[in-house]
Amino acid sequence: MTEPSARSIWLRPERAGRGPIPAFDRDRIAAAGIALADAHGLPAVTMRAVAVALGAGPASLYRYVATRDELLELMIDQVNGEISYAALGSGHWLDDLLALARQSRGVYLAHPWLLDATATRTPVGPHAVTYLEHALSALADLDVSPRTKLEAIAILNAVISTLTRAEVIQRLAGQAVPQWQQAQAEFLTQVATAGHHPHLATALTGQPPEVEDSSESFFDRILTRVLTGLLQPDDIGAALVRGRAEAETPAASPGPTAAS
Template sequence: MTREDGAGAPGVDPERLWLRDAGPRKGRKPVYSREAITAAAVALADTEGLGAVTIRKVAARVGAGAMSLYSYAPDKETLLELMVDHVSGELPAGGTVTGDWRADLKAIGHLQRAHMLRHPWLPAALTAHRVPGPRTLAFLERALAALRPTGLDGAAKLEVFAQLTAFVAGHVAHELARTAASRSPDRLAAEARYLAAVAADGRHPELAEVLAAPGRPLAPEATFTRFLNRLVDGLDAD
């Protein structure tokens, strides 16, 4: 097991990560900053995907030796926490809360989708993300303020925000996969032929009826909005 892959890591200590000063405390002034190292990791993930992010590759981007970066990010798990919080700073923490919690929650969902599309590695990263940093907490504060009119207790508000975030992450992951598939017309044609054959086999009448019905607009934004509206409008705030 290596520090590089984080195998066997006991988990990130949020106090150590977020409440203490980053970087070495003794000796000469450090050449690098945690912010610069994290930004390099984000840029690498944006261009090459999350799987390409390693301490060694990030070190190469900032012109450092891998060992010198372990003071800032001892393993990939810590680096991932830093990356998620770093990009969370792009989300507007402020903004007007209208008092219409459903409208406010939908606005938050649209912000999250645009954010994840800018950073296609985020949906996968969020499945493992466990320790909200200061920038993430700032956006969470906005969501909790939007949910104040619901009268839900604290735990329920957190659950609603988690449910919304999970929905957006799952939808964006699917959206990105479909975009990639659209670059292969042969694959899409094969999928259409397969579904047509299944619908015609007589064993799936419900599916056949659905596939025979008029389709809906497939524009990504419109599709997301329909799904988001169903989710938020169906939430029970009692």
Template sequence: MTRTGTSGRTAGVDPEALWTPAERPRRGRPPAHSRAEITAAAVALADAEGLGAVTMRAVAARIGAGTMSLYSYVPDKETLLELMIDQASGGHRLPAGPSGDWRADLRDFFREQRALMRRHPWLPAALPARRTFGPNTLAALEYALAVLTPTGLDARAALEVFSLLSGFVASHVTHELAQEDTAGATGRAFHDAQVRYLRSAAVTAGHPKISEALTAPGAVSSPDATFDRLLNRMIDGLTATG
């Protein structure tokens, strides 16, 4: 699914070849594996060991195939990544249609997107490299744009809002996972020491606004409540039409 120009250099993934089903039946023996099987193995490997562990050799070993045989199903790792992103996106549970309360629907959509990215921690890092939208991604996008219709935003603005909110979710999940890894490695003692240091440094270095932010009263929020609060602020700002 990768095109090669006259110079012989790779020109990128061809979306028509990648996502349009082949019409010609294969002759001879049925294939030993399938593209879906290979993609599922790659997703499972990335879930378990991270995106860096996904190589054609490692995926082939996971399904018990020779490395070179994979190239008859998936021509390169770039194409495999496109397939992985779309297969993971198929786990995004979508209602049959919008409820009519667009704010609630939008919050539910991006809460589900956060849950999806936490199930596949490699996904936020993979999304910037995506070149094309597969069928599962398009289904999610179509639903989100339908949800945004009552806002009065034109189609292009709604698409921009979707992209910005998706980017926020990916960034937030990346931060969440990194914080959880740090907490697991260093424990509460490090966190408390970090807070004490920042408060002290803000005062002694003459940063009153930082000091005010760090010492302001407020209940400690759960991760879910923190996400919801930030998501609501993003929705309010991005969907304002006045």
């Protein structure tokens, strides 16, 4: 089999200019893979299984995708296309980023296999580029550097994935709080009340009880804290860094005194 001329599937034409009309296209192949993953999980997605679902021989798919990783790229990009941008344009960067985050969370919950598919790498396809463009548009008027904006979006996506993974685990456990999480809470409470960890005791028992909130409000609250911390104006962030550096620099030794 010939090596594709471009490393990225998105830089290669979907079909050659010559030859017979292809039986499939990337959208159909991705849709078949998504249906398998939604029903049976990511391990069920193989080149052979997708070919069978399409009523074709396994070798036929290699005319469209070179590897299973490329197949996953098509699937990831297609579900990223489910994100809606209709709620954007509020005029406030935080509201727009939270709206994007809720859409992203919804895609993860609809396709839990996506968490595993993007656990070690995050392929960038056309729909991911659209997401990034909208996120940067929301931050266009914020007085921080382009690098800070890109870093904040990357961290936002990582936090969305982490929070949604925990939510998926809880749903699969069939309870609001999994047994293992309850066991950990009981252990920490016992350790705290023993008297050897006063700061832990204060954190666990020294605060007034809070009303239990929904997954959605918890999600918004955590992301709000993360984003407002990350997207401080650059002059504020620089001042914080300078202040810490000055605090950690040992005072200069006094010069030698003149002998009397």
